[in-house]
Amino acid sequence: MQIGMIGLGKMGGNMAERLRRGGHEVVGYDRDPDVSDVGSLKELVDRLEAPRAVWVMVPAGEPTRATIASLGDALSTGDVIIDGGNSHYLDDQKHGKELAEKGIKFVDVGVSGGVWGLENGYALMAGGDKADIATLKPIFDTLKPEGEDGFVHAGSIGAGHFAKMVHNGIEYGMMQAFAEGWELLEATDIVTDVPGAFKSWRHGTVIRSWLLDLLTRALDEDPGLEDLKGYAQDSGEGRWTVQAAVDHTVPLPVITAALYARFASRQEDSPAMKMVAALRNQFGGHAVTAAEGSYEKGADAPGAADSTMPEANGS
Structure with missing residues (x-):
């Protein structure tokens, strides 16, 4: 043809x-x-x-x-x-x-x-x-x-791009779930082989997928993802998916949260979180200052049951 x-x-x-x-x-x-x-x-x-x-x-x-x-x-x-x-x-x-x-x-x-x-x-x-x-x-x-x-x-007419829009919205959610799982694994001392953990999921598990294959490929190339910046652009289709959900009164909490996470990735120092920190400091004395390495743990922070003790002011 x-x-x-x-x-x-x-x-x-x-x-x-x-x-x-x-x-x-x-x-x-x-x-x-x-x-x-x-x-x-x-x-x-x-x-x-x-x-x-x-x-x-x-x-x-x-x-x-x-x-x-x-x-x-x-x-x-x-x-x-x-x-x-x-x-x-x-x-x-x-x-x-x-x-x-x-x-x-x-x-x-x-x-x-x-x-x-x-x-x-x-x-x-x-x-x-x-x-x-x-x-x-x-x-x-x-x-x-x-x-x-x-x-x-x-x-x-329009159905093809509507289906692709929803496909991309689902992709946002899946990518965000993998990313959050990776961050949690990296944050603990219990798991010492994070790339290996992901590789173990590639066969025989319910989350095996091409995205998981690509994730393990990325970790093989850069195990700590040190060559990348934590900035994620959105193509627009994630936004359209959320808007369509509003138009059709369909709840999409996962896809919506994944879209907002991409917005958050573009802020080097989140203005909203600055306000959250300011409010926490006002009502509970939970201050986090802009000076590197200088902060105070609030009463709800791990290991800070008594914020008056010296170790509560460490980094």
Whole structure:
């Protein structure tokens, strides 16, 4: 099958390569001329035979909106646009409606697989009309992992990115649980082989997973994670998941807490925790000063039953 691919970065470039290996003809366009097959969107459209299929794999938000708007002006009736980025599902519904007025079809696809997808395949969650999904099935079959699973026609336009949004929200929660478990293991003197503990969970346990495999890989490369800073960005989909939960009155305490933990990671010295410390000091004398190594243990601190004793003022 012939398809255009717009955006040839880490994901788009590998997806284009996997499709080529699968026997498909891919015409790729990217702002980087070194990886692009054509010099413009117009040239890409001209190279494709009608009815055309164009897969958009650019950053979510304005880059995707602008690309889809340009394609809407360049494509013809019967052509189809696939948005494989991390767009918001409400944007999908808007794009689908606007393109339908021009006779152009639209399919949204949530894609998971990261840099490993080229060799292992990509999990695909698609939203759109049943007939359009069927037309694109050869593309989906090549991109997905081998076997029965790895692809779902999740529902109407927007359903693919909604499913991927929830997938990423779950990922937030799982990653946070592993991270908290690692921190607790590191905090005790009882467990002397923390990487080994995680490795022991990789087979035969209920928490075995690809994330756990990646965690042990990270610990092999940097056992104390000393080369990293404790800063975690969020892609936006975690926020959207929490907002959707509010919109549908569905409680998501784990995913919400994981999102807030990422926000907390960006604060070198949390303003909110400064206020907590100030209040604790006011009502209980539990002061923690900014001077390094200088603090007082409150009555609720371990080993500080009598804060007037000398050892209660140690570090």
